[in-house]
Amino acid sequence: MPELPEVTTTINGLNKVLPKLTIKDVWSDYFLRTKNRRTDTIKNKKYFEYFKREVVGKKIKNAERRGKNILIHLTGGRTILIHMKMTGHLLYGKYKRISPRQDLGHSKGLASGEIWIPVEKGFLQDSFNKFIHLIFTLSNGKHLAFSDMRKFAKVMLFETDKRDVLVDLASLGPEPLDKTFTLKKFREILQPTSAFGRTESASGETQSAQGYGGRRIKTVLMDQSVLAGIGNIYSDEILWTAGIHPERTPASLKEKEMKGMWKAIKIILESSIKMGGDSMSDYRNIYGEKGQFQKAHKVYRRTKEKCLKKSCGGIIQRKVIGGRSSHFCDRHQK
DNA sequence: TGCAGTGTTGCTTC
DNA sequence: CGAAGCAACACTGC
Numbered sequence: 022m023p024e025l026p027e028v029t030t031t032i033n034g035l036n037k038v039l040p041k042l043t044i045k046d047v048w049s050d051y052f053l054r055t056k057n058r059r060t061d062t063i064k065n066k067k068y069f070e071y072f073k074r075e076v077v078g079k080k081i082k083n084a085e086r087r088g089k090n091i092l093i094h095l096t097g098g099r100t101i102l103i104h105m106k107m108t109g110h111l112l113y114g115k116y117k118r119i120s121p122r123q124d125l126g127h128s129k130g131l132a133s134g135e136i137w138i139p140v141e142k143g144f145l146q147d148s149f150n151k152f153i154h155l156i157f158t159l160s161n162g163k164h165l166a167f168s169d170m171r172k173f174a175k176v177m178l179f180e181t182d183k184r185d186v187l188v189d190l191a192s193l194g195p196e197p198l199d200k201t202f203t204l205k206k207f208r209e210i211l212q213p214t215s216a217f218g219r220t221e222s223a224s225g226e227t228q229s230a231q232g233y234g235g236r237r238i239k240t241v242l243m244d245q246s247v248l249a250g251i252g253n254i255y256s257d258e259i260l261w262t263a264g265i266h267p268e269r270t271p272a273s274l275k276e277k278e279m280k281g282m283w284k285a286i287k288i289i290l291e292s293s294i295k296m297g298g299d300s301m302s303d304y305r306n307i308y309g310e311k312g313q314f315q316k317a318h319k320v321y322r323r324t325k326e327k328c329l330k331k332s333c334g335g336i337i338q339r340k341v342i343g344g345r346s347s348h349f350c351d352r353h354q355k
Numbered sequence: 356t357g358c359a360g361t362g363t364t365g366c367t368t369c
Numbered sequence: 370c371g372a373a374g375c376a377a378c379a380c381t382g383c
Binding site: 055056057106107108152169170171172173235236237240303341343344 | 370371372373374375376377378379380
Binding site: 023024027089104105106107108171173174175243245252253254299301302303304345346 | 360
């Protein structure tokens, strides 16, 4: 579930422990059992060998978030990009490698016949260790482990000064928590006359004069090229707070509604960061600890329950929108 | 037991 | 353009 607040929580943790450490070794079993044919990620064996050659011996400068991507900047002008997708999370601690017995419950996820387990007692002990598919050995004797149950994650290396042309980063919209993401900017993105989202046809005619204006607001909020970092949970929570139905179009939004949504974006993302992110599913911080935002959900996964808006009296509905399950109150979200 | 559902993204088809 | 369906993968819950 890593969306913006979860990635931020991870980045904050990484920046407390990683800077100035050197990567001494890298291990992965991603490439052993995957149908992914991309050759530019570590799921490809040749690419992983290259990745390992480039990364071992480099010192870590710092970590940065861009959208839902984790960027780990190294000396030598290279940056590691990690997109956690559905189930990825980075864990920091002291690990050791073992060859587990198959009867210990390690099933399909285990491809290599080896797993890494934490040496010290604590949160890292509780789970997810059998899903570690990438691990860095650091110069202080500790490890940075990447657990990824469903193996959807993307890990690659790029030249730091080419970040502006790397499509994973270049295609992203503005950062919603950036000071420069003003109400004016949000309005420009959503308004029908906006230059955003318009394309020119061969004849030079404006093809979609409405920009994003005709799409459903839920899918627009989740569109990483419109705004970077918002996913299914936070789009539901933002729309509930702003009182806007997920199927409304940006073109139909009144000024007051845009302002309410803009404020909700800032408030909800910031409050989740303060709570250490959302651990309704398997997100954990780098020490394996849960975040708390799942306790503050107003709509997400509350299908058929009462709307929590004061004196609303509505019942939370669930409907698939843009291929994602969307939760909303059809009484106060108009 | 079996199958729908799960935070993300990208590709294909209509 | 945009929406829908599905694939990548493995587990949980009904």
